Amino acid sequence: MRPFKFSTTADSNEVSKILIANPHARLLGGGTNLLDLMKEDVERPTELVEVGNIDVMKIVSPASATGSVVIPAVEKNARTANDPAIRENFPMLSQAILSGASAQIRNMATNGGNLNQRTRCTYFYDVAMPCNKREPGSGCGAMKGLNRMHAIFGWSDKCVAVHPSDMCVALAALDAVVKVQGANGKQRSIPFTAYHRLPGDQPQKDNTLQPGELITAIEIPRNNFAENSYYLKVRDRASYAFALISVAAAMELKNNKIVRVSIAMGGVAHKPWRASVAEKYLLHKEATEANFKIAAANEMKLAKPLEHNLYKVELGRKALVRALMQAANGGKTI
Amino acid sequence: MTDQKQAADFNEDEKKIIEDMITGDPEDMTIFGVSRRQFLKQLAVITGGFAAAQYIGPDELFAAPSVLAPGTIPINSIENGVNASFNVNGAPVALEVDSRMTLLDSLREKLQLTGTKKGCDHGQCGACTVIIDGNRVLSCLTLTACCQGKNVTTIEGLAKNNQLHPMQTAFIKHDGFQCGYCTPGQICSAVALMDEAKKGEASYLTENIREKPVSVQLSDDEIRERMSGNICRCGAYPNIIAAIKEVHSGKEAAQNWQFA
């Protein structure tokens, strides 16, 4: 690990100044991603600021008048997943968090850190390999290399990596809003689906955060999805593995008719992928397996698989159907 | 001590290899900077509850951390040195460390608490699991600097008054290990899991996740899911589950193994 200065400044304006003055300064949440990448020499910060002590991080979940729930960026993943209000109102978010990593890591990981965790592309991790995300202009090792774990939607000729988070897939389906604060305390709200980026020509940029900005909280608007939602994760082993494909499926039913539906997929793109084609097909239709199958097929028709991940198209289709079936069945196993 | 020496003696083959390698009294030789005596003691601790408990007195096994007096290295002599004061197994420690130093390395290298193991050093195996303020966490991805004011419990801190923690006893009874390398992490993880279950915390397998959290009785599948952050290279999983189940249910279960 390279040398870095460690600080625990409380003043958020001070933190913004540090982040603007030193592009090599980073916030330290639970450290479960950043320290790992520093040991691999992928991340090379010269300064770390611990988020735990920053003033704006100390907000306590205010139940807003509109019934939305605000989860602090500095709160741990495990505590968020087990918050009774989250479990009752947004069970899919609890499931998504609990499907990720291990109990130990969820006890350490912060919500802000989860949003900003970096890809698990093995070429990104290996400093001996070319990678446009790690070293812009060096080329993409995965494009013509081993790309079994990589994207089938939205990739560019610069990068085919996927975003690894489970939590973010549920947040994308829940139309969450990312609250950020920048220099001089300037606040901004970013719709979740606009927070992460597709790679385009700048795969080094994972998200739309501006220099000096920190995530302070994530707001989830009220919805009526709690009864009929489910987060399905498919992976190489039963637990403690990243998703090959995941699906966050939520719907509001009236007499088995779908009056509102929201679907997001993980493991398929550089950001959580909203399955808007499937959503459009399902709206105002009956919640039946036949309809789910058509919706899933329509969505996956648009996939652009790489050399080694054609399997994700079929797996994605089946995972969509299964997640929708389980959501329609009150979240219970079918 | 005599017991330990006897148990730790090299066999004939090992003696020969070592004699070929060195000259002088093997008792005084150093291996990786620690004396042979010290190394063997650490080795005995590594091999975990059962074998070690036979050869080393409990006083040695559960010794309090030897605290390095702060100020032994002037702080400005390390680039980016940081101070951190926290409790380890109930004893206060004050360390001056390189900002890069993880809690795992501080425990092992500075506090001589070598029970906590370094497996992968990247958050992928759970061997380094310790309990901080009641929560199981990975010490390999925790900076020592972030431990300021916290309470750290390691495998050495679980036994009380020379009495093993029930989870340690159960691991011995059910033979929940083979080489023992993952065991301190497994046990710390399992101890914290008991609390999580009592508080009704959910897992990915919880079906009625919307219901108010109440104390949960864990099935074998639930134990597997909730312990998935602790990898056992020897594959002692069935016995680890048996040990955890016994402590969790409070019901004695027959041990399913015996010496041949």
Ligand SMILES: Cc1cc2nc3c(=O)[nH]c(=O)nc-3n(C[C@H](O)[C@H](O)[C@H](O)COP(=O)(O)OP(=O)(O)OC[C@H]3O[C@@H](n4cnc5c(N)ncnc54)[C@H](O)[C@@H]3O)c2cc1C
């Ligand atoms: C072995 C292993 C398995 C895993 N498996 C999974 C899995 O299956 N599913 C899954 O979803 N995740 C998985 N993870 C990833 C884990 O969820 C993330 O590492 C974690 O969520 C990151 O949170 P953190 O607080 O530790 O972030 P850190 O490592 O502290 O930080 C990550 C990034 O976020 C930035 N950051 C932190 N806080 C803020 C803030 N408030 N504002 C702006 N930027 C901020 C940091 O500067 C850094 O760039 C796994 C991790 C490991 C090590």
Ligand code: SF4
């Ligand atoms: S897919 Fe992206 S992260 Fe992976 S090697 Fe290519 S540029 Fe790097």
Ligand code: FES
């Ligand atoms: S050593 Fe920490 S998880 Fe492997």
Ligand code: FES
């Ligand atoms: S007992 Fe050998 S790794 Fe678990």
